[in-house]
Amino acid sequence: MLEHGVDIVLAGSIAVVAWRVLLEPQLFRSMVLFIAMGLMLSLAWVRLAAPDIALAEAAIGAGLTGILLIRAAQTEAAQEAAAAAREAATSGWRRWFPGAGRIVSAAAALAFAAVLLVAVIDLPGEPIGLTEAAATEMEASGVEHPVTSVLLNFRAYDTWLEVGVLLLAAMGVLAIHRTYNLRSTRSEEHTMLVLTWLARIILPLAVLIAGYLYWSGTHQPGGAFQAGAILAAALVLMQLAGFRGVSGLSTLWLGAGLMLSFAAFLAVGFIGTFEGEFLRYRHATGELIILALELTIVVSTAVTLAALFAGAGSQSGDDSDAVRARTPPESL
Amino acid sequence: MSSPFEWLIFLPFAGGVITFLLPGKSRPWLALLLTVGTFAAAWWLASDVWREGPQGYALGGWEAPLGINLYADGLSALLLLTTSAVMTLASFYSLGYFSREAEASSWTEARAFVPLWLFLLGSLNALFVSRDLFNLYVALELLTIAGVALVALAGGATALRAGMRYLLAAFLASLLYLMGVALLYGEFGVLDLALIAEAAEGGTRAPVIALAFVFLGLGIKAALFPFHAWLPHAHASAPAPVSAVLSALVVKAAFYVILRLWVDVFADSVTAPAAQAAGALGAAGILWGSFQALREQRLKLVVAHSTVAQVGYLFLLFPLLTGVGEGAWRFDAWAGGVYHMMSHAFAKGALFLAAGTILYAYGNDQISAMRGLTRTLPITTVSFGIAGIALVGLPPSGSFIAKWMLLTATIESAQWWWAVVIGAGTLLSGAYVYRLVSAAFTPDTLPESIRPVPRVMEYASLILALTSLGLGLRAAEPFDLLEVGAPFSMIVAGVGT
Structure with a gap:
């Protein structure tokens, strides 16, 4: 029971942090949140009994990717690009639909997740694969x-x-x-x-x-x-x-x-x-x-x-x- | 090293390592030598396939399902030959394009260019001989990153931006494909294509969602309309030999995987509506790409948009193969499509190289600036004309045979509407090719200064153009080779022989 509780809290936090990553207006904070999300994902891999993937996720997915993002964001070119993107988001037709891009992406992501869910539920119940052959x-x-x-x-x-x-x-x-x-x-x-x-x-x-x-x-x-x-x-x-x-x-x-x-x-x-x-x-x-x-x-x-x-x-x-x-x- | 498979993989990758580590002026020559060596290995494999039927190879001595197996039938052999032939000629071209007489910066590019170029060749080879769903993913990744790096090599904001768009689109595509592969592995428990095909024929239908992910990802990589938006600028802003190879081979590689999976592996799982949808997107690509090519003012962008159109023809195969019964036209459609891939590879390679020569000499590639080309660059003009003939599909080019076979198949399978699309596409491509050729033949005052063009550049594009023409004059052997291990039979289809 306790284990289920841990899993539910973990899964919920990943979703919440992911949502925060997307909504955070400040690039730097969004990247820090992204790193935090990577660490949570690696915990999820531990819970799924895949320690190899957990290690890789923590070291590469969270750590190095995060620091690469931050490093790239510090360059002048990136700052200019971010400013231009903010400009574009508040000009033209987008001015009339604030957040339209986000809503569309969120809808697309949710639809994608639903499709994925159906696909995974559809998989054969018994895990098949090459585990035995490898052993x-x-x-x-x-x-x-x-x-x-x-x-x-x-x-x-x-x-x-x-x-x-x-x-x-x-x-x-x-x-x-x-x-x-x-x-x-x-x-x-x-x-x-x-x-x-x-x-x-x-x-x-x-x-x-x-x-x-x-x-x-x-x-x-x-x-x-x-x-x-x-x-x-x-x-x-x-x-x-x-x-x-x-x-x-x-x-x-x-x-x-x-x-x-x-x-x-x-x-x-x-x-x-x-x-x-x-x-x-x-x-x-x-x-x-x-x-x-x-x-x-x-x-x-x-x-x-x-x-x-x-x-x-x-x-x-x-x-x-x-x-x-x-x-x-x-x-x- | 007693198998051609080993050489096909070993030569380019070893060359990539060596040319990266060893500084020296001999680099471009080494690259050329290795592409010629790879062509020899492809010829060796093709002759084995020709004499003994499809060839297999178990890497590390581990047979499938545990290990990764390589496989080559007539289709693989022909595409391997096309790949190394186009890349050999483009390597010749790059000897001149990156020559030392050119500015210092282009010599710098050459140093970065050669190792990436050989890695690209190696990943194309790896892809065309792969028989493993996940190994195909790895090969596609290698191909994508090598391609993006080569685009960005041109330097400057435009090329970097185009490369970045290419990278993002291609990664999205890779992830979709990988997701599909994971689901397929969950369903079948193996990754080997032959074993999956066996299971899929035995009643387990491949899950629709997994197939949708796989084909969607590959469709983006193959620049299927409406996922083509990354292509024109990526292909147009790359250095000339890179543009040629991206349009001629890299896009085709993704299409090859689609064709292989659709026809050889999941033939019983794909449905007629899916085939009609693929055909409709292909048709839209033909019309849209040709229309854009007519409107562009820059030569390389015209040629790049035309790639979107030409890829569209390839997707017309699927409605001719699936859900229309078991007629003899299926071989016509399949072989015609493959022949179109080959013929277009040579023609488009020649066009991009010729366009690169013009850009090299004139300093820009505005169509309006092409005037007087017949006097300044006669050989390039000729290769432009010949490649244009092959692109439109006029006799005696290889594309003529390919389009003829596709048309026959549309009529025999009673789907006249695809014939209308092919006809309209041909007229439109005739229009944009005419626009280019007429600009070249317009006599005008010569530009004041033209940068002298190394001969090898002009001849490389001429030979590519002539090959695309030759494919129409000598089609019997390629079709015999293509029939080895083919999923359809040629028996009733009296073509070529």
Whole structure:
């Protein structure tokens, strides 16, 4: 009974906070609320017995996405855009229908939710899927946790391409900035002493937690992406506290950090073709390969997410010529 | 590395990694080499399919349902060939377009361009050989992000804004698709397309809502009317080789997934009203896109709007395939549609490259400024004309055969109204192509200064245009290849052979 109560309160709060995120006129407060909503969602995933997703939601969905949003909103371009949007919302025909956009979006979202509800109720009652098949073959995969064996062995190809998606996002940011390192990005000029102090305490802890999550992924919930996200948060904190972080990396090292995991999968895949198929691991060495690949995922995820943050802070776009002029020629 | 599947995936992605890490002037040449290598791998796979029938490949040695399996039949093979052919020629073009004689900034773009370009090629290959509902999602994501980054590469506020709109539309589409995939997995318990098809034929109908999510998401990515609004500016403001590949291949990739799911996987679940609705949206796209193309003042926007129209033809397939009985016209409709995809890929690639050449030389792409083109850029004018013929669907182009087959199918399946749409669309496309060509042939005082155009740019678009024409002259082999593993039979449909 108590459990149901907790669930109902949690679900209700998520809906209320989501509503507040949409209605909040101030961009910054709306983003803070968004982060709070992400944390509540991760609690919901815990209640749904999906701790892996809960960890990912807390670290990426709430933490890094939130800080990326705030970072982007601080730029002058974003402030101008927000002002223009406010202007547009109170001019023309919209003046006569204040809040019309919101009502339409709310109606669309509710209709969508209703359709989704019908679809979910329609699903077969008995959960079907590949859980059993995965359990039977898990021994051959080299690890003892079903999620990891699916991600790093049975469907390693998907994981590899997902690593590629993350990589492409970072490549896209660099391409838009027309640079191959982030040294020209904004460094924090006014760092608070307390932040520096905090960073010194949190950084070693973050490394420890990331290491633990990485290692535990072989036999219990946890894993490389979550560990990478936590390391990325540490790198972001470094940047905020006035240390150089990823924007101190040279072109080669930044590139290597971003590419490491994707290239490692590619190499393992290539070696696998001599044994049989692309991405085939021999049973005896399966665990070692998976651990090595996961380690590369930790590094690349951390560098990529931190690079997205560093990239989001620098100005670009309209003044691309200025960016071009600023970037040293040898780095291009 | 004894299978063509491995090379198709390995080559472009390895090239993406290497060209990103290694600085050097050889980058664009390396990209060209790798696209040629990919074409060879696609040829290898196509010849295997031709000789031995559809090919499969179990990644990591894990068979479906647990693992991810790749698959190639005639349809996949033809699209892989088209992809690497178009990208090879566009890579040739980019050698000139990003050459060092050009301003320093474009050399900078080239450095960012090459790795993204190879990633785009890799994700197209991955998509065309995928046989897994979730793997298709991942491939579509890769494709989208590579595409958006390449659009934004053009720099400046317009390109960034267009890229951002593209990104938002494509992400909404991805999420819809993913939601549908999750629901389908909940229903069938597997992700492998062949296994889902088996289950769906065995009586379990796919849930309507899940299919609606999947097809809606893919429809947005394929720029089906009225979800096309992101396309014209994204395709028009990208660098020329990127515009060519986005219109020629990336939009088609999303359509390919629709076609694959509709025809091969959920053939028993889709309904006649859904097919008629898809056809109606396609028809609206044809008319709207052509109408907009007639009104635009900028060359690249005309070409981009015409993509919206040409994608519309593809959606006319569905009412010809579903809910009209089991006639022989179904092969005509299906194969005609696929042939239209290919032919349009080459024609539109050529048009965008030619438009890019004009923009490169004249510094702007106003149609009114195109005067005297026959004297300044004769080869580009010729490729413009030939690609225009192929776009309208005049004989002897590949689109002529494709449209002929579609028309035959509309008549044989007694749905004359689609024939009216095809006719009207052809007339409208004739009008906007005429508008461009007549501007080019208007003799006028030559512009004062024209930036010299590297030869390779002009010839790359000419070869693409000639290929779209050649598809009409030599159609027998492509159709034989297409029949391998085809869902419909060619028997009664006396075409090509």
